[in-house]
């Protein structure tokens with residue numbers, strides 16, 4: 674099985690801003706991702722999750738520190754990595770089957786591969802169609818598919834060249850709750866079969882706990898790692914896990930950390946203080962005032 678090992682050593686990243694000092698988005702992030710691990714990044718909006726993922730994909734440069742992938746420094750994108758985004762980036766003019774094969778077809782042209790190579794690729798895409806439950810839809814076009822199916826195609830396409838590292842940026846963020854559950858079981862199954870190292874970004878703590886071997890909680894301003902939680906659930910999971918006391922306790926603990934580090938708690942406290950201030954100023958509760966206005 675092809676699995677990548679990742680090592681971030683004190684990686685920092687800033688974005689330049691007009692008439693303001695640069696924005697420090699990642700502040701000395703150190704993190705190891707073990708071969709074959711399913712690692713999930715969570716944290717408040719703007720804490721640098723996507724930036725960290727994009728740096729790992731080689732789509733973004735970092736300013737300081739070191740990023741080592743399988744013993745080599747990362748300087749740009751590579752065929753060893755594949756990325757799945759929230760919005761299905763399928764080619765509308767290609768069928769499902771051709772969308773999945775597309776990257777391999779490019780390689781065939783570039784690398785002058787033989788018909789035997791093409792046959793192997795064809796076998797791989799057929800296997801992925803089966804694995805993702807898409808065999809019946811192989812000749813459909815993207816606009817004939819539901820969101821969940823489109824995202825299955827995007828995942829199959831990402832897996833086509835057997836990446837050693839799969840990077841997923843909120844891949845299920847646009848799907849409804851039921852479809853997400855199906856996708857969760859599917860991606861866990863894919864992970865077990867393919868053994869690829871996965872780094873997955875999400876806002877959804879329940880999703881993070883259900884999918885991950887470990888969850889990294891990031892904090893904003895500047896973006897940094899707050900804590901890393903080793904999940905004690907093993908690799909065989911089913912949806913009932915989500916209502917066990919152990920799962921709920923870890924979920925509560927992580928949500929609290931996100932609230933505390935993001936300043937959301939402070940915002941709520943300020944809001945409470947403001948409504949108390951309004952109440953004492955008007956001699957009434959905010960709700961009563963509103964009702965009075967209606968009357």
Ligand SMILES: Nc1ncnc2c1ncn2[C@@H]1O[C@H](COP(=O)(O)OP(=O)(O)OP(=O)(O)O)[C@@H](O)[C@H]1O
Pocket residue numbers: 688689696698716717718719720721722723724725876896
């Ligand atoms: N290309 C860019 N130029 C300038 N600022 C950027 C750029 N990309 C991201 N940022 C800023 O960097 C910070 C971190 O962004 P990033 O998208 O990594 O956070 P995130 O944790 O993934 O957020 P979200 O959960 O909302 O997607 C944000 O303040 C964002 O506005």
